[in-house]
Amino acid sequence: MTSPGVPALEVAGLVHEFGSKRALDNVAFAIDPGEFTVLLGLNGAGKTTLYSLITRLYNNRSGSIKILGFDVRKQSSEALARIGVVFQQPTLDLDLTVSQNLHYHAALHGISRREAQARINTELARINLTERANDKVRALSGGQRRRIELARALLHRPKLLLLDEPTVGLDIGSRQAIIAHVRKLCREENLAVLWATHLIDEVDETDKVIVLHLGRVLAIGRATDVVRQASAGHIREAFTTLIEKAAKPS
Amino acid sequence: MTLIHYYRCLIGIIWREALRFVHQRERFFSALVRPLIWLLVFAAGFRSVLGVSIIPPYETYVTYEVYIVPGLIGMIQLFNGMQSSLSMVYDREMGSMRTLLVSPLPRWYLLVCKLLAGTAVSVLQVYAFLVIAYFFDIEPPLYGYVTVLPALIVSGLMLGALGMLLSSWIKQLENFAGVMNFVIFPMFFASSALYPLWKMQESSEILFYICTYNPFTAAVEIIRFALYGDVNWPYLGYAVVATVVFMALAIYGYDPSRGLIARKAGAMA
Numbered sequence: 001m002t003s004p005g006v007p008a009l010e011v012a013g014l015v016h017e018f019g020s021k022r023a024l025d026n027v028a029f030a031i032d033p034g035e036f037t038v039l040l041g042l043n044g045a046g047k048t049t050l051y052s053l054i055t056r057l058y059n060n061r062s063g064s065i066k067i068l069g070f071d072v073r074k075q076s077s078e079a080l081a082r083i084g085v086v087f088q089q090p091t092l093d094l095d096l097t098v099s100q101n102l103h104y105h106a107a108l109h110g111i112s113r114r115e116a117q118a119r120i121n122t123e124l125a126r127i128n129l130t131e132r133a134n135d136k137v138r139a140l141s142g143g144q145r146r147r148i149e150l151a152r153a154l155l156h157r158p159k160l161l162l163l164d165e166p167t168v169g170l171d172i173g174s175r176q177a178i179i180a181h182v183r184k185l186c187r188e189e190n191l192a193v194l195w196a197t198h199l200i201d202e203v204d205e206t207d208k209v210i211v212l213h214l215g216r217v218l219a220i221g222r223a224t225d226v227v228r229q230a231s232a233g234h235i236r237e238a239f240t241t242l243i244e245k246a247a248k249p250s
Numbered sequence: 251m252t253l254i255h256y257y258r259c260l261i262g263i264i265w266r267e268a269l270r271f272v273h274q275r276e277r278f279f280s281a282l283v284r285p286l287i288w289l290l291v292f293a294a295g296f297r298s299v300l301g302v303s304i305i306p307p308y309e310t311y312v313t314y315e316v317y318i319v320p321g322l323i324g325m326i327q328l329f330n331g332m333q334s335s336l337s338m339v340y341d342r343e344m345g346s347m348r349t350l351l352v353s354p355l356p357r358w359y360l361l362v363c364k365l366l367a368g369t370a371v372s373v374l375q376v377y378a379f380l381v382i383a384y385f386f387d388i389e390p391p392l393y394g395y396v397t398v399l400p401a402l403i404v405s406g407l408m409l410g411a412l413g414m415l416l417s418s419w420i421k422q423l424e425n426f427a428g429v430m431n432f433v434i435f436p437m438f439f440a441s442s443a444l445y446p447l448w449k450m451q452e453s454s455e456i457l458f459y460i461c462t463y464n465p466f467t468a469a470v471e472i473i474r475f476a477l478y479g480d481v482n483w484p485y486l487g488y489a490v491v492a493t494v495v496f497m498a499l500a501i502y503g504y505d506p507s508r509g510l511i512a513r514k515a516g517a518m519a
Contacts (some may be wrong), residue, residue, distance in 0.1 A: 055352040059505075077251055081354035089345035095273045096266070107262020108353035108360075110255025152349075 143174025321443025418503025
């Protein structure tokens with residue numbers, strides 16, 4: 001259950017270092033339920049590191065990460081049960097069928113086989129891939145595999161969906177289909193979404209945007225506000241301006 | 251998360267491991283062919299060279315083929331443990347390990363499930379080998395096929411945990427060839443799999459001690475005794491302790507704040 005007023009994701013004072021290199025520097029933001037948030041940053045900005053910390057693949061040593069009020073470090077089971085993730089790298093087992101992959105994920109979340117089957121049917125119908133349930137993943141196109149990964153991330157009914165560069169390598173049609181599907185989930189199911197990308201054309205002007213560059217948050221707010229604050233004409237220009245400004249020695 | 255969730259997770263992981271095993275027919279084939287070559291070619295050739303005196307649990311003179319069967323069973327489980335380890339490194343490089351690691355049950359439990367799944371597969375391989383070996387005059391007492399099961403589980407767990415430990419310390423897939431050279435072969439040859447330890451003592455005292463304390467010797471000896479309805483208590487205790495130690499170190503290695511993940515992250519940055 002979602003408590004009223006509790007952010008779906010709350011990151012505060014997050015610092016992460018790899019040896020002497022600071023990958024994330026005092027990152028802080030919050031995402032409310034039903035909010036579509038774009039994490040915008042170039043390659044190497046720290047997006048994947050941030051995702052690895054939120055999903056506890058790495059441990060944060062300073063700062064805090066809370067999923068619907070549950071601390072990822074101290075209450076990791078409760079926190080992880082509420083997150084759905086689509087990783088940048090494909091993570092489906094190519095030699096298993098679509099259905100077997102989804103059942104495996106459901107089992108990891110402790111969902112009974114019967115309940116899992118019902119949810120799999122629903123999710124596959126939503127992405128128009130019902131007829132591919134018994135095909136091996138290897139036989140699917142890149143776009144179809146991404147949609148399956150999305151369906152998988154939703155099987156355990158998470159409250160927060162994390163997607164790390166989910167459209168990289170896909171054609172325009174597949175990209176648009178996935179974005180439209182996720183936006184619809186946001187609207188209709190009050191799902192909070194953190195969508196990491198370096199593709200600026202994926203930003204809608206009503207979206208909340210977090211601009212991450214070399215581990216630091218340069219701007220946060222509605223896309224229109226970020227554009228205005230940067231005295232730019234549109235989000236692409238605002239992004240370039242922010243990065244150039246950050247590169248100048250203060 | 252309740253107990254039923256834990257149970258469903260365990261079944262799910264074992265099911266996936268079984269499916270993967272069924273799909274990798276060549277893995278099953280090579281798991282059987284490898285020990286059969288040792289049994290049918292190597293052992294036949296060495297039968298006349300090596301005489302085996304009466305040692306427990308055997309009550310009479312046994313042929314060399316009979317002597318090396320427990321060692322070959324251990325070899326199946328050793329290779330299976332390393333194969334599981336290899337597939338974990340592969341899964342990690344390919345990303346599918348992440349789906350396991352970000353699921354809500356505690357990480358130690360997920361790793362234990364993986365270990366149990368790998369052990370189940372290795373036990374199946376061993377029984378397939380024993381069935382084929384039966385037709386080549388390897389005929390332990392009938393009850394031996396039952397009494398060997400607990401020993402197979404213990405040795406499977408120990409060698410699987412060793413594989414998991416190695417996978418937590420191997421950074422990349424390419425490094426895996428080293429495991430073959432520095433783990434599998436030394437463990438196999440410096441054990442009681444191919445020759446009784448007293449023979450080794452005649453050659454070298456140091457090697458004898460290495461062989462005696464080699465965990466793989468423990469695996470082979472508990473299997474050897476169990477196959478004849480007997481228990482080698484010292485080695486059973488040793489195997490259980492080794493399993494716990496290997497597993498604890500593997501869990502440490504997979505802890506996100508220590509071991510592998512932290513170091514691997516450093517390498518990626």
